[in-house]
Amino acid sequence: MSAALRIENVSVSFGGVSALDEVSADFPQGKIIGIIGPNGAGKTTLLNVICQMSPPDKGEVFLGERRLTGMKPNQVAALGLRRTFQASQLFAGMTVLENMMTGLHLMSTTGLFGAVFRTRRMRDEEAEMRRRAMEALDYVGFAHFAHRPGNALSFGQQRIVEIARTLIYEPKVVLLDEPAVGLSVNRVAELDALLRRIRDERGVTLVMIEHVIRLVMEVSDHIVVLSSGRKIAEGDPSAVRNDPTVVEAYLGHQAHA
Amino acid sequence: MRALLGKKAFLVLLFGTLLLLPFGANKYYVFAANLVMLYIILALGLNLLIGFAGQLAFANAAMYGIGAYGTGLLMKHFALPYWLSAPAGVVIAMAAGTLLALPALRLSGIYLALTTLAFAQFTFWVMTHWTSVTFGAGGFVPPPIDFAPLPINQEQGIYYLSWVAALLLYIVAKNAMESPIGRAFVAIRDRDVAAQSLGVDLFRYKALAFAMSGFYAGVAGALYCGMLGFVGPESFDLLQMVMHKGAVVLGGMGSVLGAVIGGTLLTVILELVKEFKFSIEIAFGGLLMLFVLFQPTGLVVFVKRWLPGWEERLHHAEDDGAERAPVAADGESRPQTQAGD
Numbered sequence: 129m130s131a132a133l134r135i136e137n138v139s140v141s142f143g144g145v146s147a148l149d150e151v152s153a154d155f156p157q158g159k160i161i162g163i164i165g166p167n168g169a170g171k172t173t174l175l176n177v178i179c180q181m182s183p184p185d186k187g188e189v190f191l192g193e194r195r196l197t198g199m200k201p202n203q204v205a206a207l208g209l210r211r212t213f214q215a216s217q218l219f220a221g222m223t224v225l226e227n228m229m230t231g232l233h234l235m236s237t238t239g240l241f242g243a244v245f246r247t248r249r250m251r252d253e254e255a256e257m258r259r260r261a262m263e264a265l266d267y268v269g270f271a272h273f274a275h276r277p278g279n280a281l282s283f284g285q286q287r288i289v290e291i292a293r294t295l296i297y298e299p300k301v302v303l304l305d306e307p308a309v310g311l312s313v314n315r316v317a318e319l320d321a322l323l324r325r326i327r328d329e330r331g332v333t334l335v336m337i338e339h340v341i342r343l344v345m346e347v348s349d350h351i352v353v354l355s356s357g358r359k360i361a362e363g364d365p366s367a368v369r370n371d372p373t374v375v376e377a378y379l380g381h382q383a384h385a
Numbered sequence: 386m387r388a389l390l391g392k393k394a395f396l397v398l399l400f401g402t403l404l405l406l407p408f409g410a411n412k413y414y415v416f417a418a419n420l421v422m423l424y425i426i427l428a429l430g431l432n433l434l435i436g437f438a439g440q441l442a443f444a445n446a447a448m449y450g451i452g453a454y455g456t457g458l459l460m461k462h463f464a465l466p467y468w469l470s471a472p473a474g475v476v477i478a479m480a481a482g483t484l485l486a487l488p489a490l491r492l493s494g495i496y497l498a499l500t501t502l503a504f505a506q507f508t509f510w511v512m513t514h515w516t517s518v519t520f521g522a523g524g525f526v527p528p529p530i531d532f533a534p535l536p537i538n539q540e541q542g543i544y545y546l547s548w549v550a551a552l553l554l555y556i557v558a559k560n561a562m563e564s565p566i567g568r569a570f571v572a573i574r575d576r577d578v579a580a581q582s583l584g585v586d587l588f589r590y591k592a593l594a595f596a597m598s599g600f601y602a603g604v605a606g607a608l609y610c611g612m613l614g615f616v617g618p619e620s621f622d623l624l625q626m627v628m629h630k631g632a633v634v635l636g637g638m639g640s641v642l643g644a645v646i647g648g649t650l651l652t653v654i655l656e657l658v659k660e661f662k663f664s665i666e667i668a669f670g671g672l673l674m675l676f677v678l679f680q681p682t683g684l685v686v687f688v689k690r691w692l693p694g695w696e697e698r699l700h701h702a703e704d705d706g707a708e709r710a711p712v713a714a715d716g717e718s719r720p721q722t723q724a725g726d
Contacts, residue, residue: 222571233565
């Protein structure tokens with residue numbers, strides 16, 4: 129089993145406080161990987177390090193064989209690593225369709241010249257982006273929202289569009305930062321189904337931070353547990369669930385007493 | 386009916402009127418109409434930067450001045466013809482504008498505003514104090530511009546040059562904003578971190594936005610130099626910057642058509658109240674306050690709401706609140722059920 133994403137001995141500290149301490153992990157290709165841990169465990173920091181939004185003090189991140197450390201986030205995106213955010217990040221000044229088309233930004237090869245003169249190639253590319261954006265909206269069942277402004281959707285709908293926007297340009301690995309936060313129970317179930325579908329139909333590797341433990345345990349193939357910046361356990365959901373170190377990290381020492 | 390009220394009809398009417406005006410109107414009206422076209426160009430350029438790309442920069446008047454000074458001084462000191470000095474002035478203004486993209490990479494909002502304001506004040510200081518080159522506070526008169534072999538004088542030549550420039554630059558702005566470039570600008574304005582995570586190169590597009598607005602301001606400056614036949618620092622002070630900003634706010638942030646409306650209306654209103662001393666500042670200040678308080682998205686939003694055929698591809702965030710309510714009807718408008726862990 130080859131690793132789609134690999135982190136090696138990653139350490140990060142903020143003003144002397146260690147957020148991540150020598151964390152290493154392999155994220156297998158085509159699987160859903162859950163990263164869990166109590167508040168302050170360093171989950172979001174790990175995501176930011178992987179997509180190079182905050183550089184690690186030490187350690188390396190690899191996407192397949194490519195070393196990502198030191199790249200800019202947009203370069204990492206161009207290699208096929210995408211992410212979603214905790215708060216909704218739809219572009220409010222665009223329609224849902226335009227949001228999706230922005231997800232295809234890297235597909236565009238026309239510069240200012242092509243845009244100003246509306247060259248044949250530019251118009252063909254725009255038409256192709258529009259077609260693919262509609263197709264992707266259809267995939268998540270949101271085609272009827274195409275021409276609404278991004279901020280006209282509900283929180284949960286925005287979240288789904290954001291995930292669709294992240295997935296539209298055939299990524300290899302997608303990082304999901306708490307995709308279920310603020311969603312109703314029904315929507316969590318929908319999300320669950322969507323994530324599985326993406327894994328099975330598109331072969332995308334999904335790395336997910338999540339507080340909704342039920343969702344993580346249900347959809348993940350592999351789980352990494354962080355606590356106080358260190359990796360304390362790793363394995364399939366049932367193994368992790370019964371790991372005494374994990375139980376202790378979540379519930380504290382008194383759980384044993 | 387629909388076609389008569391649409392944006393195409395408005396643009397044909399506006400540019401048609403401007404094209405024919407010199408045949409009937411007196412010198413003053415021709416001058417005012419020329420000014421209208423310069424402000425359309427200035428508002429278009431500034432709107433690309435602040436309205437679309439969301440970069441709160443305050444150096445537009447400085448770049449306008451650099452365009453005018455560059456053009457005029459090259460004619461005055463080196464006796465270059467206008468057709469050489471004007472493009473050179475535009476290139477200098479565009480270079481200065483692009484330079485401002487460097488601080489914009491690290492700064493945003495009020496900090497970027499202050500940095501660019503400092504740049505503008507520095508430019509103004511150079512215009513006023515580097516007397517041996519810029520002729521100081523009194524300004525200078527560039528040599529007359531010869532349009533031979535065309536059978537037109539300087540006034541007519543600059544007028545039609547401005548007409549062509551305004552029309553072309555409107556098309557450039559419109560086409561650029563209806564392309565991946567426009568989406569990249571708006572993405573950076575709305576959510577720069579998310580934009581970057583989708584592969585948008587922040588530096589490249591910020592630099593492009595600054596360069597484009599520098600280019601527009603430079604073109605307006607080069608034309609201004611020829612139109613007025615005089616260049617002095619007081620034309621490019623802080624009030625001038627606020628006027629450009631006013632034109633954008635009046636017409637509509639993040640709307641190419643809005644910039645055309647704003648540039649036109651601002652010039653017309655200010656020319657109308659010009660006869661009363663100090664009234665420009667008062668009328669202008671009042672107008673700006675009214676708009677910031679009650680219609681921050683500009684006039685174009687009114688027009689879009691009431692007239693058919695004014696749709697633009699990238700619309701501003703707040704421009705259709707009416708459409709917003711019915712969609713969020715699946716019972717989860719805001720974060721609520723955070724199933725516990």
